[in-house]
Structures are given as structure tokens and as C-alpha cells.
Amino acid sequence: MIKMSSMDKKSLALLCALSLPVHSASEEQALNKATNYVDNNVLQVAAEMNNLVEKSVFLEIDHFQQRQIMVGEYGRILVRENFDSAWVQANVPVQTTITAVEFIDDKVAWAVGHQGVILKTIDGGYNWSKVFDGIQLTGLLKTSxxxxxxxxxxxxxxxxxxxxxxxxxxxxxxxxxxxxxxxxDLTVNSGIEIAFFDVLFNAANYGLVIGAYGAMLETKDGGENWQYIGYQVPNPEGFHLNSLTIDDNNNIYIVGEAGLGMATSDQGQNWRSLNIDYIGSLFGIEVNGTSLYSYGLRGNMFASQDQGATWQHLDTGVTNHIFSADWLNNQELLLVGAGGLKLVYNGNTFENISKNNQRIDITSVKIVDDNVITTGLRGWQASSKSKLGQGGLK
Incomplete structure (x- = not known):
């Protein structure tokens, strides 16, 4: 067993993806082995209900209006109607780790995770169905x-x-x-070895899913059918794709391993590279008007004021890995990450508001009205914006 003292949501996903077996038998024998393996693995077993589920590892949170959804290890997904209501564990058909979630409206949301899993809910997050997994991904890889x-x-x-x-x-x-x-080199298990890291729908019909080894899927019919487009974008080395976002002009941006960045202005018909001039991993990207902010390993952060044409390195003053960020208001960005990092950027300067006695990695953050909600390796935390300057979240 691999033991890690500190784990972010990307390395956690890769841990599972890299530990799966690769068979070298004939195609028929390999298919039988893969089928037997899958029949007893996390793709076929529903997530277990757990009274202590709120203390689990959660990797991302999203919200639509007041409703919130958290996703994490063992297929555990929590949903609640508003900030004051109790969390309810959702019915999830898999036990694989879920790495990302995105609302489309108050009823529809998508989630992705290990073993090439894509999930969908149509009742606000209480019940999920598996619409895609790594077995199907292998077929798409072969065709592509x-x-x-x-x-x-x-x-x-x-x-x-x-x-x-x-x-x-x-x-x-x-x-x-x-x-x-x-x-x-493709085997029937190749798709199972791929973890997805993020999902984005810019409309009810058009969506993108990205992940390890340059994996990239596209749908144009609301997830009924998926196409593999990872070989059609400017990522010939197959670097991991970690995060994507969209601006008000429908430009979609992606960042990943080795400083990789790319963007499309026409729903994936054409892609351009973002020359960020960085060789480390980027874990996230945020938009504010025409400005972009990308962040990643060892406190590295980059800004673009021209929709990604040029980039400037920002001195954050920290060496903690930055995993997630969200806007406190129109000007202030709250960044969170390894070792309990909480950092506020106002467009000019950074203020480190981390608490010395809180060293647990924070994997994601969302601002819901006046509330700051974070996920991490010991569940979730919440506080009000007004308490951020008083030493961080409780």
C-alpha cells in the first residue's frame, strides 16, 4: 500500500489510476479478466452509507443558488438545500473517488472521477446515475x-x-x-486506468471532461454521446489536464501539468496554446472579466489581462501548493491549498490569513453569499467572510 502524508486532489486521483493492473494476454482473455475485475470493483458497487460521512475526504464543492454538492472518496457525495440545512448522503452507483462536480441548474449536475467515471443527477444531487466509465473509454480511445x-x-x-x-x-x-x-499498446483496461479531474458544461448540450494522460472528452448532445478529442488538441505529450473554466464570452480555458494551457473560442473546433512559461503543474484557473489567474505547485501563480495572450508571474509569498480558489467579491480572490493555506489576493497584493494551528490540506473552496465553505482531508469547514481576517476558517 502506498502511504502519503499529504495529498491533493490531483495526486489522490492519480494514485488510483496508476495502481491498476495492465493485462498483456490476448484480447479475448484480457476482456474476460477485465470483466471479472470490473464486476467486483468500485465501478459496480454502490457507495456505502456512512454515519460519519461528513468527516470523509472531499475533493470539490459546487453550488447553484443555495444548493450545494460535495464529492470525494469512495463515491461519497453530499448534498444540502442551503447553508443552514443538514447534509444528506446521495445514492451513488459507484465506489470510485469522485474528483469534480458542476451544476447545470438546480436539478441537473455532472460529476467525474477515477476509472473514467462520469455521473449525472437530475434531482438536485440526491440520486446519481453512471452514464460513462473506463470500459467505454477504452472503445473511444481505440476509435480515436x-x-x-x-x-x-x-x-x-x-x-x-x-x-x-x-x-x-x-x-x-x-x-x-x-x-x-x-x-x-492499448488494452481493454486502458480506459479504467484514466482518472478524470474536471467537468464543464457551457450549455445544456455542450460539455467537456478532462483528466490524466491528456484525456479529453466532448459531448454535443447533453451527455448522450461522448467523443474522445485528446489527440486533437495542442498537447502532444499527453500531459495531465487538471482544470477548466469559461469566461463571459464563452472562451474555455484549460490548464494542467508542465505549465500546459490551452483555450478555445468556438466550442472546441479550434484550440490555441497558452504560453504561460512555466514547467510545473497548474491545478486551477479563475476568470474575472478579461483577466485570468492560474495557480499550482509551490505557490506559483500567473495572471493574464488579455484572455491568455500574455502571462505574468505573481509573487504570492508562499511555497504551499495552491489547489483551489473562488472570488470573495469582484476584486478579491481567496486561494486555498496545502498545509491549510488561505491566501487573499486583491489584484495588487497577497495577504496570508492561514492559521498556524490548522495544517490540514484544503482541496477546494466555494463562496456562497457571505459563507466560505472548504473541503479537505477531514471533511468540510465553513465560516463567514467577516471571520477570514480573524485568523482564517474555524
């Missing part, structure tokens, strides 16, 4: 790679016949070899 190999083969053969420069030909050959290798 087959298309890539076909297109790259045709492009390479055309390039050979037209006599393009040697460097360009070598690059095409490398891309073809890489796609061919990935296709040959």
Missing part, C-alpha cells in the same frame, strides 16, 4: 487512435510524394509512430 493513424498515414504518404523538407517529414513520421504505438 485508429482515425489518427489513418489521417497521419495519408498525410505522411502525401508528404513523401510531394518532397517536403526533411525536418517536416521526420516530424510527421514521429507523430505516426507515436499514434501507432499507442494503438498497439
Amino acid at each position: 487512435l485508429e482515425v489518427q493513424v489513418t489521417l497521419l498515414t495519408a498525410e505522411f504518404e502525401l508528404a513523401q510524394s510531394t518532397g517536403i523538407d526533411e525536418d517536416s517529414l521526420d516530424e510527421l513520421e514521429m507523430q505516426l509512430d507515436d499514434a501507432s504505438y499507442k494503438l498497439e
Whole structure:
């Protein structure tokens, strides 16, 4: 067993994804093994009800108006109608870790997690259904790679016949070899080994899911069907994709491992790279008008005032990993992270309001009216905005 003294929501997701077995038998034998494995694993077993569920590890929280949903380990999802009501444990058909959740309206929400799981609720979060998992993801990976190999083969053969420069030909050959290798290396368990880290719907019909190893899914029909588009975006190395957000002009932004950033202005038809000039992991990105703020490892944070065209490094004054952020108001951003980090940025300066006696990692934060709600490795916490300057959350 791997033991970790401190765990953020991305490493927690990767821990499970990286520990799953990969079979090398024939396809039929591997399918049987995968089926037997899945029949007894977290994809097929409903989350257990637990009287102490509020003390579990939770990785993200979202809200629509007053209603709130928290998601975390073992398929545990909590929902409540408003800040003063009690949390209710939801009925969830899986026991895999759920890493992210997003409301569409007061009834519909989506959640994603380990083993390629996508969940949906249509009753405000009390009951969830599994609409997708890693077994289906394997099929999408296979189809997408087959298309890539076909297109790259045709492009390479055309390039050979037209006599393009040697460097360009070598690059095409490398891309073809890489796609061919990935296709040959694919097993029926490949999709189960992928964890999803975030989900976003900018309309009832169009949605994106991102995750480990460059995984990226798209739906144009409200989640009825999904397409794998991870090989169609500017991420040839397959870096992990950690977080995505959207601005008022419907521009979608994604950040991830190795300083990776990308954006689309036309619902995924075309993507452009964000040149953040950073080689570490970015865990989140926030929008304020035309301004963007991305944050990640060791307190690193970057700002763009021109929708991602250029970026500036900000000196946060801390070395704690920053995992999540939300707006206290139109100007102040509350950032949270490792070691109980709580940091307020007002657009010019940072104020560290962490409490010295609270070192538990904070995995996410949401501002609901005057209330500040956080999730972490020991459940959830809450306080009012007015108490932030008095030493942090209770």
C-alpha cells in the first residue's frame, strides 16, 4: 500500500489510476479478466452509507443558488438545500473517488472521477446515475487512435510524394509512430486506468471532461454521446489536464501539468496554446472579466489581462501548493491549498490569513453569499467572510 502524508486532489486521483493492473494476454482473455475485475470493483458497487460521512475526504464543492454538492472518496457525495440545512448522503452507483462536480441548474449536475467515471443527477444531487466509465473509454480511445493513424498515414504518404523538407517529414513520421504505438499498446483496461479531474458544461448540450494522460472528452448532445478529442488538441505529450473554466464570452480555458494551457473560442473546433512559461503543474484557473489567474505547485501563480495572450508571474509569498480558489467579491480572490493555506489576493497584493494551528490540506473552496465553505482531508469547514481576517476558517 502506498502511504502519503499529504495529498491533493490531483495526486489522490492519480494514485488510483496508476495502481491498476495492465493485462498483456490476448484480447479475448484480457476482456474476460477485465470483466471479472470490473464486476467486483468500485465501478459496480454502490457507495456505502456512512454515519460519519461528513468527516470523509472531499475533493470539490459546487453550488447553484443555495444548493450545494460535495464529492470525494469512495463515491461519497453530499448534498444540502442551503447553508443552514443538514447534509444528506446521495445514492451513488459507484465506489470510485469522485474528483469534480458542476451544476447545470438546480436539478441537473455532472460529476467525474477515477476509472473514467462520469455521473449525472437530475434531482438536485440526491440520486446519481453512471452514464460513462473506463470500459467505454477504452472503445473511444481505440476509435480515436485508429482515425489518427489513418489521417497521419495519408498525410505522411502525401508528404513523401510531394518532397517536403526533411525536418517536416521526420516530424510527421514521429507523430505516426507515436499514434501507432499507442494503438498497439492499448488494452481493454486502458480506459479504467484514466482518472478524470474536471467537468464543464457551457450549455445544456455542450460539455467537456478532462483528466490524466491528456484525456479529453466532448459531448454535443447533453451527455448522450461522448467523443474522445485528446489527440486533437495542442498537447502532444499527453500531459495531465487538471482544470477548466469559461469566461463571459464563452472562451474555455484549460490548464494542467508542465505549465500546459490551452483555450478555445468556438466550442472546441479550434484550440490555441497558452504560453504561460512555466514547467510545473497548474491545478486551477479563475476568470474575472478579461483577466485570468492560474495557480499550482509551490505557490506559483500567473495572471493574464488579455484572455491568455500574455502571462505574468505573481509573487504570492508562499511555497504551499495552491489547489483551489473562488472570488470573495469582484476584486478579491481567496486561494486555498496545502498545509491549510488561505491566501487573499486583491489584484495588487497577497495577504496570508492561514492559521498556524490548522495544517490540514484544503482541496477546494466555494463562496456562497457571505459563507466560505472548504473541503479537505477531514471533511468540510465553513465560516463567514467577516471571520477570514480573524485568523482564517474555524
